[in-house]
Amino acid sequence: MKTPKRIEPLIEDGLVDEVLRPLMSGKEAAVYVVRCGNQLRCAKVYKEANKRSFRQAAEYQEGRKVRNSRQARAMAKGSKFGRKETEDAWQNAEVAALFRLAGAGVRVPKPFDFLEGVLLMEMICDEYGDAAPRLNDVVLEPEQAREYHAFLIQQIVLMLCTGLVHGDLSEFNVLLTPDGPVIIDLPQAVDAAGNNHAFSMLERDVGNMASYFGRFAPELKATRYAKEMWALYEEGRLHPASVLTGEFAEEDVEADVGGVMREIEAARLDDARRRAIREADEKPADKAEEPPPPWMQ
Secondary structure, eight states: OOOOGGGHHHHHTTSOSEEEEEEEEOSSEEEEEEEETTEEEEEEEEOOGGGOSOOOOHHHHTTOOOSOHHHHHHHHHTOHHHHHHHHHHHHHHHHHHHHHHHHTTOOOOOEEEEETTEEEEEOOBOTTSSBOOBGGGOOOOHHHHHHHHHHHHHHHHHHHHTTEEOSSOSGGGEEEETTEEEEOOOTTOEETTTOTTHHHHHHHHHHHHHHHHTTTSGGGGGOOHHHHHHHHHHTTOOOTTOOOOSOOOOOOOOOOHHHHHHHHHHHHHHHHHHHHHHHHHHSOOOOOOOOOOGGGO
């Protein structure tokens, strides 16, 4: 096939020998199968901001580091330079996340190179060497669903232990291989400690997994892994080998109504005392009696 213009620099640099076929086109990128020597790999070509449907919502950008204050000001103003820097930061986020997660043992495609807005990475295959299907395209037995769900919960824990939350995890961005699920599409990954929306995104990711696998094993819909792992994370006790139960008991402390009423009454009396003191200070002093004139003495 004709080489896409964006992949030409990789061929010129000897990173890619040949573009074989398009693999998929998603909301943020188009992916091609390419040949690198005797290996098949994927080239992910990021779409320009005005050509993709996924918006870089502020909640995803929060907490991401920038190179310097000039870059931060330009990104905030939305200038031409700022838009380019925002694009670069968006694309670099996935590259950085992939290297970070792959190094921590999370099942993600292995990244190789990133050049001119094109990410060269491992091709995830099925047992026949073809592109692996997405979870959304398979039908599972209940036991398979439980197994894959448990595996992905462990992967989410591993991600959180590295300080990242996927942010857009669903059955559409998990591939199924003979060795189990592989998580893909991470440009929206967020910093767990630096993003105020991290927990809500984690809860959504975990909820999506429970909802999908719950189609085949309904009991999974009642699990509460997100709150459980987040509580451990906030306490500094979450680690890759943490054993989770899927249960989480909310604190249910009975309100001390009597104590609250006593506090209110004490505040009322204190306020009354302050008002009385203020009124006394503002009241004009009585004039001293003048002595009687001499002829009256």
